[in-house]
Amino acid sequence: MIDNALVVLNSLSGKKEAFEPINPGHVGMYVCGPTVYSNVHLGNCRTFISFDLIYRYLKHLGYKVRYVRNITDAGHLENDEDTGEDRIAKKARIEKIEPMEVVQFYTVDFHQTLEKFNTLPPGIEPTATGHIIEQIELIKEILEAGYAYQVNGSVYFDVLKYNETHHYGKLSGRKIEDLIHNTRSLEGQSDKKNPQDFALWKKAEPQHIMRWPSPWSDGFPGWHLECTAMSTKYLGASFDIHGGGMDLKFPHHECEIAQSQAIHQQPPVKYWLHANMLTLNGKKMAKSTGNNILPMDIFTGNNDKFKKPYSPQVVRFFMLQAHYTSILDISEAALDAAEKGYHKMVKAVDQLSTIEPGEKEGDFDTDQWLKKCYAAMDDDFNSPSLIAQLFDAVNFINTILHKDHPIHKTQWETLHKMMNVFIHDVLGIAPEKKSNDATESKLNKTIELLIELRNKARVSKDFETSDQIRDQLMEYGIQLKDGKEGTQFTLH
Numbered sequence: 158m159i160d161n162a163l164v165v166l167n168s169l170s171g172k173k174e175a176f177e178p179i180n181p182g183h184v185g186m187y188v189c190g191p192t193v194y195s196n197v198h199l200g201n202c203r204t205f206i207s208f209d210l211i212y213r214y215l216k217h218l219g220y221k222v223r224y225v226r227n228i229t230d231a232g233h234l235e236n237d238e239d240t241g242e243d244r245i246a247k248k249a250r251i252e253k254i255e256p257m258e259v260v261q262f263y264t265v266d267f268h269q270t271l272e273k274f275n276t277l278p279p280g281i282e283p284t285a286t287g288h289i290i291e292q293i294e295l296i297k298e299i300l301e302a303g304y305a306y307q308v309n310g311s312v313y314f315d316v317l318k319y320n321e322t323h324h325y326g327k328l329s330g331r332k333i334e335d336l337i338h339n340t341r342s343l344e345g346q347s348d349k350k351n352p353q354d355f356a357l358w359k360k361a362e363p364q365h366i367m368r369w370p371s372p373w374s375d376g377f378p379g380w381h382l383e384c385t386a387m388s389t390k391y392l393g394a395s396f397d398i399h400g401g402g403m404d405l406k407f408p409h410h411e412c413e414i415a416q417s418q419a420i421h422q423q424p425p426v427k428y429w430l431h432a433n434m435l436t437l438n439g440k441k442m443a444k445s446t447g448n449n450i451l452p453m454d455i456f457t458g459n460n461d462k463f464k465k466p467y468s469p470q471v472v473r474f475f476m477l478q479a480h481y482t483s484i485l486d487i488s489e490a491a492l493d494a495a496e497k498g499y500h501k502m503v504k505a506v507d508q509l510s511t512i513e514p515g516e517k518e519g520d521f522d523t524d525q526w527l528k529k530c531y532a533a534m535d536d537d538f539n540s541p542s543l544i545a546q547l548f549d550a551v552n553f554i555n556t557i558l559h560k561d562h563p564i565h566k567t568q569w570e571t572l573h574k575m576m577n578v579f580i581h582d583v584l585g586i587a588p589e590k591k592s593n594d595a596t597e598s599k600l601n602k603t604i605e606l607l608i609e610l611r612n613k614a615r616v617s618k619d620f621e622t623s624d625q626i627r628d629q630l631m632e633y634g635i636q637l638k639d640g641k642e643g644t645q646f647t648l649h
């Protein structure tokens with residue numbers, strides 16, 4: 158048994174609850190992954206970084222964690238009302254490529270981006286298209302249980318029938334009367350008996366290219382079904398943690414509960430955890446309004462929102478300075494402050510290694526400090542509170558360095574070990590690669606020389622040469638950016 162005082166905020170009860178996994182020592186965790194039809198956006202990254210923190214801390218406590226995070230590569234339509242095109246099929250149509258090319262391209266982008274943020278990969282990363290058979294079997298079971306109906310080759314979940322014996326809406330705090338009242342009825346456009354019902358299987362229109370045979374029609378599964386199929390397959394009918402972004406509470410997670418409960422007659426998830434959203438400069442991020450930024454564009458500095466690039470570790474550190482259940486706003490000022498704090502922390506830990514401890518006790522209670530660090534993380538993975546403790550230690554380290562204060566050998570050992578454990582293992586901040594300063598300075602001078610030659614070429618209107626320099630450097634991962642203060646460069 159792992160002895161811990163961990164409490165988690167369960168979205169289902171709205172309360173903090175003691176964390177007691179179904180099988181002692183083991184944790185089953187499912188997190189809704191991305192729909193791979195565009196570059197992963199920063200808000201999604203925050204969700205995955207939040208669950209990476211949770212995964213890391215559970216592992217640190219000694220749990221054996223089975224972490225499943227899916228890839229949605231079919232069935233996610235444009236609208237929650239089961240209307241519109243499949244997002245991946247639409248992208249494939251516009252780009253004139255195969256849907257699986259879209260999937261491959263954006264899955265790679267997703268992995269590369271999360272790797273930059275130093276997130277650990279899940280143990281299992283199943284795809285919706287890889288589990289069509291499981292989804293069809295699940296629909297058969299739901300039909301048999303009497304909670305679904307078939308119309309014109311499509312199968313829908315009967316929400317009203319389900320709600321007679323269960324509470325549909327209990328996770329998101331919705332009442333069925335309000336749902337009936339507020340759901341748009343799509344006159345003549347839908348085969349649904351009631352507008353709040355949701356699709357388990359959709360018959361494909363002749364032009365729909367992503368289709369599979371089933372007992373009902375050639376078609377494709379509804380989006381909510383894949384998570385029930387894959388979580389049940391890998392974690393069982395009831396498991397410990399289900400995570401995702403706050404925006405997935407309704408309808409996605411509500412539908413998952415209904416599907417699973419309908420056939421297993423037990424709640425699928427013990428603890429529902431939801432990560433809150435990220436805003437940009439005080440406003441909701443949205444492609445349509447232009448208030449949007451891609452993670453890679455922050456790292457390269459190639460964007461119109463911030464004046465300079467920020468490293469993935471700084472952005473990760475910035476995100477962890479807020480609790481995962483709070484709304485977080487990203488702005489230049491906030492990133493600058495995070496960058497300063499990050500460097501101060503990393504520098505102090507680096508310098509701690511060089512300090513010679515003695516026999517005299519320093520003015521810092523390391524045992525108490527360690528307890529406070531664990532208390533922070535045990536309180537629903539409170540990373541900002543842990544970071545505050547780390548900075549208490551940073552201040553102590555700085556008094557040793559700059560004011561000649563003493564530190565005892567045992568104090569040093571605890572601090573040295575645990576600062577590294579909390580920063581690297583728990584918060585997941587990657588140790589920075591130490592670059593060779595001399596080589597770096599030579600490289601910088603070489604690039605500056607090329608920038609100068611390019612400028613000369615441009616002045617003499619030799620655009621062939623100037624473009625060649627820019628494009629060739631870009632190919633090597635060196636991006637030039639012309640601005641008021643001359644040409645800057647960033648390394649990718």
Ligand SMILES: [Zn+2]
Nearest residue numbers: 189190384409
């Ligand atoms: Zn899901």
